[in-house]
Amino acid sequence: MTHAALRRLGVNIDHVATVRQARRSPYPDPAAAAALAELSGADQITCHIRMDRRHIQDADLPRLRDSVQTLLNVEMAATDEMMDIALAVLAQDPHGRHHRVTLVEERPGEITTEGGLDVVTHRDAVASAAARLQAAGIRVSLFVDPVPDQVRASALPGVDMIELNTSVYAENDPSDLARIKAAAVLAQGLGLEVAAGHGLTHHNLPPLVAAVPEIVEYNIGHSIISRALFVGLDRAVRDLVDIIRR
Ligand code: PXP
Numbered sequence: 001m002t003h004a005a006l007r008r009l010g011v012n013i014d015h016v017a018t019v020r021q022a023r024r025s026p027y028p029d030p031a032a033a034a035a036l037a038e039l040s041g042a043d044q045i046t047c048h049i050r051m052d053r054r055h056i057q058d059a060d061l062p063r064l065r066d067s068v069q070t071l072l073n074v075e076m077a078a079t080d081e082m083m084d085i086a087l088a089v090l091a092q093d094p095h096g097r098h099h100r101v102t103l104v105e106e107r108p109g110e111i112t113t114e115g116g117l118d119v120v121t122h123r124d125a126v127a128s129a130a131a132r133l134q135a136a137g138i139r140v141s142l143f144v145d146p147v148p149d150q151v152r153a154s155a156l157p158g159v160d161m162i163e164l165n166t167s168v169y170a171e172n173d174p175s176d177l178a179r180i181k182a183a184a185v186l187a188q189g190l191g192l193e194v195a196a197g198h199g200l201t202h203h204n205l206p207p208l209v210a211a212v213p214e215i216v217e218y219n220i221g222h223s224i225i226s227r228a229l230f231v232g233l234d235r236a237v238r239d240l241v242d243i244i245r246r
Contacts, residue, residue, distance in 0.1 A: 007209075007244040008043035010073050010197075011237055012221025017047075017055035030056065031063045033225075033233060038069050040237035044100075046197075046219045048075035048113075049085065051106060061089045065099065072099040073219065075113075075143065077106040078122075078129040091136035101133050102141040102163055102195075102219075112222075113198065116145035116165045119153040127156045134158030141195060146176070146183035155190040162187050163195040163219060169208065170199025177211050184214035195219060202227070205243050218244055 016033040020026070034045040045068045047056045064072055074090065076082040090099040103126060105117045119126050119142060130140045134157070141161035144150040154162045164183055169176035184194045196208065197219035205218070220240060227236040 004245050006216065008217040009041065009237070009241050009244055010044035010046040010195075010217060010219040011037040011042040011224055012046040012048070012197075012219055013037065013225070014048050014055045014221055015225040017057070017060065021055055021057075030060055031067045034064060034068055036233050037224075037237050040234045041241035042070065042237055044071045044073050044217070044219075046073040046075065046102075046221065048104070049082065051077060051079065051081070052108065058085065061085065065089055065093060071097060073102055073141070074099070075102045075104050078103045078125060083129060083132060086133060086138060087136050090138045098137050098139050100139040100141055100161075102143050103129060104143040113143070113165075113167075115167075116143050116147075116150060118150070119144060119156075120149050123153055123156070127158075130156055130158035141193075143197075144183075146179040148183065148186055151183050151186045151192075152190065154187070155192060159192070161193040161195055161217075163197055163217075164215070165198050166196050166200055166208065167198040170201070170204050174207070177208065180208070181212050181214075184212050188214045193217070199223075202239050202243065205240065206246075209244055209246065 013030040013033045016028050016030040020028055049056045086101050104113055133140050140159050141163050142154045142159055143163045144154055146164045164180055187194045194215050195217035196215045200220045201223040224236045
């Protein structure tokens, strides 16, 4: 059980960069969006540096690291290229903060992250990446499906958190709440903090928050940036902060 006041909202600003990259213009700036999201109550800024660089670019990462007032959570595949970027950028925080890497599965050409990491199959590679990141002072989360074997396999040295993939729940299968709940309880019992993300909106978030108080962190992007077009980023962020702190 997590006290509502301790739940955290990570605002994913990828799609601000998506709009920028549509024109290769200098605007809109994801770092500006990050600052506004923090002023509106975000506890963390999340971004995903993809292998195809379709939104966040390499140069965004040091700018975000230096400008965020909270913490930076960078989602990435555990490739050599991405590990080098994480170690070069996140281990060098001017204020000595410990930022986070969330290791995700990435398939070239996918529209968005399609599923969790297969930690059961790639356990050695994930363990080695987690150990290198931890040794550099970077905290490590694994994005996994709410599947007991994946959760158990995630309890590795250097991994202090898992992020449960909520895409099945979010794509209109409310019965997946039971799987998420069981996975969250299992993870907590293994000493892992539990985050959740993917496809969450101000409509589907309230039942998840109520049903799974074990979740301490939500990482939400697409719905916030989409809604911000109509109601503004401040309101889009505040509405979600209100839901998770209820
Ligand atoms: N968490 C992870 C690990 C993700 O890969 C993504 C998408 O980049 C999100 C959260 C945010 O998902 P959404 O944009 O659907 O809110």
